[in-house]
Each structure stands twice: as C-alpha cells, then as structure tokens.
Amino acid sequence: MGAVQNFFDHYNYIATIVLMVAGLYIVIARGNMIKKLIGLMLFQTSVYLLYIAPGKIIGGTPPVLDPNFTVYSNPLPHVLILTAIVVGVATIALGLAIVSRIHEAYGTIEEDEIFAREEQE
Amino acid sequence: MRLDVVLRVGVKLIIPFMLLFGLYVQLHGDYGPGGGFQAGVIVAGALIVYALIFGLDEAQRVVPRRLVEFLVPLGVLIYAGTGAFALLNGHNFLDYSVLAAHAPAGRERGILLVEAGVLVTVSSTMIALFYAFSERGR
Amino acid sequence: MSAITAQLPGLQVVVPLLGAIIAAFMRRGTLAWAWATLITAFTPIIAFALLFQVWSNGPISYHMGGWPPPIGIEYRVDLLNAFVLVLVSLVSTIMMPYARRSVAHEIDGDKQAWFYAMYLLCLAGLLGIAITGDAFNAFVFLEISSLSTYVMIAMGRDRRALVASYQYLILGTIGATFYVIGVGLLYLVTGSLNFADIAARLGEASAAFPRPVLAGLAFLFVGISLKLALFPLHLWLPNAYAYAPSFATAFLAATATKVAVYLFLRIAFSIYGVALDLKALPVSTVLYPLSIAAMFIASILAVYEQNLKRMLAYSSVAQIGYITLGIALMNQAGLTGGIVHLFNHALIKGALFLALGAVMYRAGTVKLDDLGGIGRTMPLTFAAFVLAGMSLMGVPGTAGFISKYYLIVGALDAGKWPVAFLIVASSLIALLYIGRAVEVAYFRPVSKAVAHAKDPPLMMLVPMLALTFASVYFGIDTELSAGVASRIAELLIGGLK
Numbered sequence: 001m002g003a004v005q006n007f008f009d010h011y012n013y014i015a016t017i018v019l020m021v022a023g024l025y026i027v028i029a030r031g032n033m034i035k036k037l038i039g040l041m042l043f044q045t046s047v048y049l050l051y052i053a054p055g056k057i058i059g060g061t062p063p064v065l066d067p068n069f070t071v072y073s074n075p076l077p078h079v080l081i082l083t084a085i086v087v088g089v090a091t092i093a094l095g096l097a098i099v100s101r102i103h104e105a106y107g108t109i110e111e112d113e114i115f116a117r118e119e120q121e
Numbered sequence: 122m123r124l125d126v127v128l129r130v131g132v133k134l135i136i137p138f139m140l141l142f143g144l145y146v147q148l149h150g151d152y153g154p155g156g157g158f159q160a161g162v163i164v165a166g167a168l169i170v171y172a173l174i175f176g177l178d179e180a181q182r183v184v185p186r187r188l189v190e191f192l193v194p195l196g197v198l199i200y201a202g203t204g205a206f207a208l209l210n211g212h213n214f215l216d217y218s219v220l221a222a223h224a225p226a227g228r229e230r231g232i233l234l235v236e237a238g239v240l241v242t243v244s245s246t247m248i249a250l251f252y253a254f255s256e257r258g259r
Numbered sequence: 260m261s262a263i264t265a266q267l268p269g270l271q272v273v274v275p276l277l278g279a280i281i282a283a284f285m286r287r288g289t290l291a292w293a294w295a296t297l298i299t300a301f302t303p304i305i306a307f308a309l310l311f312q313v314w315s316n317g318p319i320s321y322h323m324g325g326w327p328p329p330i331g332i333e334y335r336v337d338l339l340n341a342f343v344l345v346l347v348s349l350v351s352t353i354m355m356p357y358a359r360r361s362v363a364h365e366i367d368g369d370k371q372a373w374f375y376a377m378y379l380l381c382l383a384g385l386l387g388i389a390i391t392g393d394a395f396n397a398f399v400f401l402e403i404s405s406l407s408t409y410v411m412i413a414m415g416r417d418r419r420a421l422v423a424s425y426q427y428l429i430l431g432t433i434g435a436t437f438y439v440i441g442v443g444l445l446y447l448v449t450g451s452l453n454f455a456d457i458a459a460r461l462g463e464a465s466a467a468f469p470r471p472v473l474a475g476l477a478f479l480f481v482g483i484s485l486k487l488a489l490f491p492l493h494l495w496l497p498n499a500y501a502y503a504p505s506f507a508t509a510f511l512a513a514t515a516t517k518v519a520v521y522l523f524l525r526i527a528f529s530i531y532g533v534a535l536d537l538k539a540l541p542v543s544t545v546l547y548p549l550s551i552a553a554m555f556i557a558s559i560l561a562v563y564e565q566n567l568k569r570m571l572a573y574s575s576v577a578q579i580g581y582i583t584l585g586i587a588l589m590n591q592a593g594l595t596g597g598i599v600h601l602f603n604h605a606l607i608k609g610a611l612f613l614a615l616g617a618v619m620y621r622a623g624t625v626k627l628d629d630l631g632g633i634g635r636t637m638p639l640t641f642a643a644f645v646l647a648g649m650s651l652m653g654v655p656g657t658a659g660f661i662s663k664y665y666l667i668v669g670a671l672d673a674g675k676w677p678v679a680f681l682i683v684a685s686s687l688i689a690l691l692y693i694g695r696a697v698e699v700a701y702f703r704p705v706s707k708a709v710a711h712a713k714d715p716p717l718m719m720l721v722p723m724l725a726l727t728f729a730s731v732y733f734g735i736d737t738e739l740s741a742g743v744a745s746r747i748a749e750l751l752i753g754g755l756k
Contacts, residue, residue, distance in 0.1 A: 005637060021333075024607060025522050040433070047440055054447055068317075080452075083395075086158070089407075090402075091428065094406060095428050097253065098421055098424055098425045098428065100415070105421055106418065194284055197280045197283075200274070205277060208266055208269065212325060213266070213321065213323060213325045215323055
C-alpha cells in the first residue's frame with residue numbers, strides 16, 4: 001500500500017523521469033538525425049515538467065495580491081520555462097537547418113551511412 | 122487552379138482576422154495570457170498561410186527576404202535598446218522604472234516596448250525559418 | 260565617472276550583446292569586422308577596470324533591472340570571475356586583427372557579417388556565464404554561446420563541418436539540459452536560483468533532502484563536463500575544432516572550454532563547497548581517474564593524428580585533464596596550478612591554432628604529410644608554433660612550466676607522488692606530438708603544397724606572435740597569472756566548509 005501511495009504522490013516526477021530516459025534513449029539509439037532531434041526535444045520537455053509541476057500549489061491562485069486569497073502558486077518556474085522553451089525551439093530549429101544542409105551535402109541523414117562515406121575519403 | 126477557389130477566398134477572408142487577433146493577443150498580454158511570443162507566431166502564421174496557398178514568390182513579394190532579415194535584429198534592438206535606455210539614464214540595465222515619472226507606470230511602459238520587440242523578432246524569425254526551409258531544394 | 264563605474268558589470272555583457280545585434284544589420288564583411296574589433300576592444304577595458312576594483316575593494320554586486328537579489332538577477336564579480344573575464348576579453352581582442360583575412364579566406368562574402376554577429380553573440384554569452392550570479396541566467400548565457408558556436412562551426416568550408424556541428428549540437432544540448440536539471444533539483448530543495456543564496460540554504464536543505472542534493476551535483480557535474488570536454492565526454496571536440504573556420508577554432512579553444520571550467524569551479528567551490536564538506540562529496544574521486552585518463556589517452560590519440568588541427572584538439576582534451584586534475588587535488592598549490600593552466604593554456608592554444616590558421620591561409624591544408632618543409636617556407640609562423648608548443652610541453656622558462664610546477668607541488672602536498680610522476684610522464688607525450696610536427700616542418704624536403712607558401716600578412720602575424728610571446732612571457736613574469744591565481748585559490752579553499 002505504501003508503495004502505491006508513494007507512486008501516486010510523486011507521479012509528476014515519475015512522468016518526468018520516463019520522458020527524460022525515453023528521450024535520451026532515442027538520442028543514443030537512433031541513427032536517423034531527425035529522430036535524434038525528436039529524442040532531444042522529448043528530453044528537454046521532461047525538464048519543463050520537472051520545473052512546472054512543483055510550481056503549482058493545489059488550491060493556489062495566480063500570484064495577484066488579493067485579501068480573499070492567501071495561497072498562491074509560484075510564478076517563477078513558468079517564467080524560467082518560457083525561456084527554456086524558447087531556447088529549446090531555437091536549438092531544434094538550428095538542428096533541423098543543419099540536418100537539411102547535411103542532406104544536401106551527403107544525400108542521406110543516416111549517421112552510419114555518413115560515417116561510412118567519410119571512411120572512404 | 123479552379124479547384125482551390127475556396128481556399129483562396131477563405132484565406133483572404135481569414136488573414137485580416139488573424140493579424141487582428143495577433144494584435145489582440147499582443148496587447149492583452151498585460152491582463153491575461155498572451156504577449157509577444159504568442160502574437161508573433163500568430164502574425165507569422167498569417168503570412169505562412171498566405172504563402173502556402175498563393176505560393177512562395179507571391180509571399181516574398183509582400184514581405185521580401187531582405188525585410189525579414191532586417192526585422193529579426195530590429196526586434197532584438199528594440200528590446201535591448203529599452204534596457205540600454207535605462208543605462209543611459211544612470212540606472213541599471215533593464216530598469217524600466219525610468220521610462221515614466223512614476224516607477225510602476227515606467228515598468229508597464231517598459232514591458233510594452235519589450236513585448237513589441239519580441240513581437241517583431243518572433244514573427245520575423247518564424248517567417249525567416251519558413252522561407253529558409255521552403256527555398257531549399259528549389 | 261562613478262556612474263559609469265557602477266554600470267561596468269552590466270556593460271561587460273551589454274556592449275558585445277548590442278554590438279552583435281548591430282553587426283546583424285551589416286551586409287559587408289569588412290565593415291562588420293571593423294565593428295566587431297571595436298566592440299571587442301571595449302571588453303578588456305571593462306574587465307580590467309572590474310579586476311582592479313575587485314582587487315582593491317572586494318566583490319561587486321550589480322542588480323539587473325534594479326531588482327535586488329535573490330529575487331532579481333545579480334551580477335556578482337569576485338576575483339575568480341574578474342580573472343576569467345580578463346582572460347576571455349583580452350585573448351579575443353588580441354585575436355581580432357587576425358580575423359579579417361582568415362575569415363575572408365574561409366567564409367563566403369555574404370556570410371561574413373553573420374559570422375561576426377555570431378562571434379560577438381558568443382563572446383557576450385561567454386562573458387555572461389562568467390559574470391552572472393544566477394544559476395538559470397548562466398544556463399541562458401550557456402545556450403546563447405553554444406547556439407552561436409554551432410553556427411560558427413557549421414560555417415566551415417568542409418562538409419564534415421556540418422556533421423561536427425550537428426554532433427556538438429546534440430551533445431551540447433544534452434549537457435546544457437543536464438545542467439538545468441541539476442539547477443532545477445537545487446531550486447526544488449532550496450527555493451532559490453542565486454548562487455550565494457543557494458549556498459546559504461543548501462546545508463539545511465541537504466540535511467532534509469540528501470538525495471536530491473547529491474543527484475543535483477551529479478547532473479551539474481556531468482552537464483558541465485560535457486561542455487568543458489572532460490574525457491570521456493570530449494567526443495564532440497576534435498571534429499568541431501578540426502572543421503570549424505580557423506578563427507573560430509582559435510577563439511573557441513582559447514575561451515569556451517575555459518568558461519565552462521569556471522562554471523565548474525563556481526558550482527563546486529562556491530555552492531557545494533560552502534554548504535557541505537566538498538572533500539567528502541565524490542568530486543575528487545571521479546575527477547582523478549578521468550583527468551589522468553584524459554592526460555594520457557587524449558595525448559596518445561594526438562600522437563597518431565594526421566590532421567594537425569585535430570591533433571591540437573586532442574591535445575586540448577589532454578590539457579583540460581591537467582586543469583581538472585588541479586581541481587581534484589583541492590589544495591592550495593594544486594588549485595593554483597589548475598587556474599594558472601586555465602590562463603596559460605588559453606594563450607598557448609590560441610597561439611597554436613592561429614599558427615595553423617596561417618598555414619591553412621597560405622597552404623590550404625593542415626594534413627601533416629602535405630606540410631613537409633613548411634618550417635623553411637613559413638619561418639615566423641612555425642617559429643611561433645614551436646615556441647608555443649614548447650610552452651605546451653612545459654619546458655622551463657615558459658608559461659606551461661609554471662602550471663605544471665604548481666600541479667606537481669600540489670600533488671606532492673596531497674601526498675600523491677604517483678600523480679606527480681604521471682604529470683611529468685604525460686608531458687613527455689606532448690613532446691612526441693609536437694616533435695612530430697617539428698620533424699615534418701624542418702627536416703623533410705619542401706612539398707608541393709607549401710612550395711609557394713610564405714608567412715601571412717602582418718595583420719595575421721602580429722596577433723599570433725603576441726600570443727606566442729605571452730605564452731613565454733608568463734613563464735618568466737608570473738605576477739598577473741600565478742599571483743592572481745594563487746590568491747583566487749586561497750579564497751576558494753578558504754571559503755570551503
């Protein structure tokens with residue numbers, strides 16, 4: 001019973017960890033460069049969850065001072081993650097741009113094929 | 122050519138509303154969810170829809186590539202310039218309270234300016250990305 | 260005057276940042292180069308002013324946007340980061356005159372202005388990491404510098420530059436994300452993002468939640484190690500350095516990894532060290548074997564490398580091993596050695612990569628087999644290469660010797676004489692790979708590729724010789740390097756719990 005309780009108490013962390021490991025696995029295990037980027041995106045998304053989820057306090061309101069409310073949610077994680085999302089989007093956009101140029105230069109986006117071609121040179 | 126008349130007319134009808142909605146999201150950022158990022162994407166979306174239906178050349182006639190490349194740094198310059206304005210007035214960087222006599226009013230004005238910079242940069246960056254990818258392989 | 264002095268920490272980042280934005284409007288490469296040179300030249304002035312201020316009056320705190328810490332972002336300058344700021348800004352300023360011809364030679368005309376915009380953005384990011392006192396702000400600057408670095412690398416002529424840039428993007432993003440996860444864990448247990456504030460709250464938090472604090476350390480450690488290319492997380496580095504434009508390689512080799520090392524020192528000594536017993540945490544235990552492995556394995560890989568740029572890149576990985584070894588020793592002399600090597604290695608590698616850039620400019624190749632007799636056709640360039648190479652080995656009388664001397668003293672102080680022996684032994688491998696280049700350059704017949712090569716124009720020659728001179732000079736006059744470094748080490752060790 002304790003284990004189940006523990007699981008549901010921390011389910012947001014468990015979701016974070018699953019996303020994190022899944023993303024990292026895709027980055028490592030896949031040879032396709034676009035799939036790697038998708039894995040990277042998933043990995044970064046897990047961090048958003050890590051920050052955002054504890055920022056919400058159940059029953060808390062947006063942090064606008066009002067005599068009727070005493071419990072407020074923490075707004076800082078949202079601001080941080082907004083920045084992180086922008087950084088993530090920039091990274092993925094740049095990554096895709098590089099992949100499209102790699103495709104023009106090599107005619108493939110499979111990593112092992114590219115390495116094989118470099119070996120021949 | 123004939124078959125997509127619905128799309129052409131529909132897009133022409135929808136674009137002004139998209140731009141207006143973008144502006145609404147931009148200015149509503151003071152009171153509710155919204156702001157430069159979201160608005161920028163909506164504004165860029167209007168042009169991207171136009172490009173999808175009428176073709177890339179037509180879209181680049183409306184918003185040339187050079188203009189986009191000029192707007193990307195311009196937005197950042199508005200943002201950083203707002204911060205640097207405080208520096209010139211002897212306050213710390215990004216201290217918006219100098220922008221008006223009353224400090225909170227100055228901060229509001231500062232955020233308005235900064236969000237305008239964000240709108241310009243985000244929308245033009247989205248368009249630049251769209252142009253860059255759709256010009257490939259032509 | 261005092262109004263400007265108060266704004267210096269802000270200006271340190273704002274000047275290159277605004278400079279980068281304005282450079283992005285420019286279309287002509289030469290104009291953008293002149294602008295970037297002007298902007299870069301401002302940064303060491305600010306950095307030196309900050310260093311003198313800190314040296315005489317103690318740490319400076321600057322409140323971004325007028326919001327006081329820990330709520331607002333604080334720029335906090337103490338001796339350690341003033342030193343890093345001086346290093347980064349000074350080396351880039353010396354290199355800038357070199358950039359014009361080298362970049363014009365290796366990058367297409369319409370992209371040069373963008374290159375300089377990216378360079379200034381990268382400089383702003385690196386200075387930002389070094390100056391900020393806020394953990395999340397450091398992440399943002401880390402990503403600013405990294406993203407601009409990926410672009411600079413991808414601008415290389417060779418198509419392999421694209422693959423190198425992609426690999427660095429993947430590994431660099433994983434590293435940065437690990438760093439944010441670590442910061443997030445610390446934020447969860449302490450509720451703060453300000454370095455000093457985290458340090459103040461971490462002791463109590465660690466008593467209540469020991470595991471997240473330890474996990475946070477692990478994430479921060481691995482994330483930053485990816486950025487500073489600690490063996491075996493260095494895999495992105497050799498290709499990135501080998502195929503990037505020559506100027507970008509020299510700039511990154513001299514600055515980027517050094518700033519990552521700074522961040523490592525900040526996390527280890529100013530956060531964990533202040534709140535917890537650093538020697539009880541598994542920092543040294545992990546750093547020792549990895550540093551020594553880097554010193555040997557990377558050096559041996561360098562010996563077998565045909566491409567000189569890649570050879571020096573592997574050598575960089577090895578030299579980073581010395582720096583982290585200094586950190587692992589965690590005593591006065593060892594830490595001084597690590598920090599001094601941070602400084603000296605930036606000068607040495609800057610000089611070496613600039614020399615290779617000149618070879619690239621005149622001969623068009625850096626493959627060892629094609630460069631027979633280049634020492635006779637490009638005498639000054641190769642004289643610089645040999646002198647800086649000697650400093651890299653640690654020949655007495657050069658800067659490299661000073662770092663190794665402190666490291667060996669540190670190892671002996673820690674009672675680890677085998678480590679002292681290993682430092683000397685691995686330096687001999689540097690003799691092998693530098694010697695191999697010297698043998699080809701001076702003792703082989705002049706090959707076809709270099710027959711018409713001659714020393715580069717004065718604008719390229721002067722920065723190269725200046726850095727070479729510095730990498731020898733700081734072996735004789737150690738006031739600015741070892742003097743400041745030992746004071747920093749004293750402060751860091753003294754701050755430990």
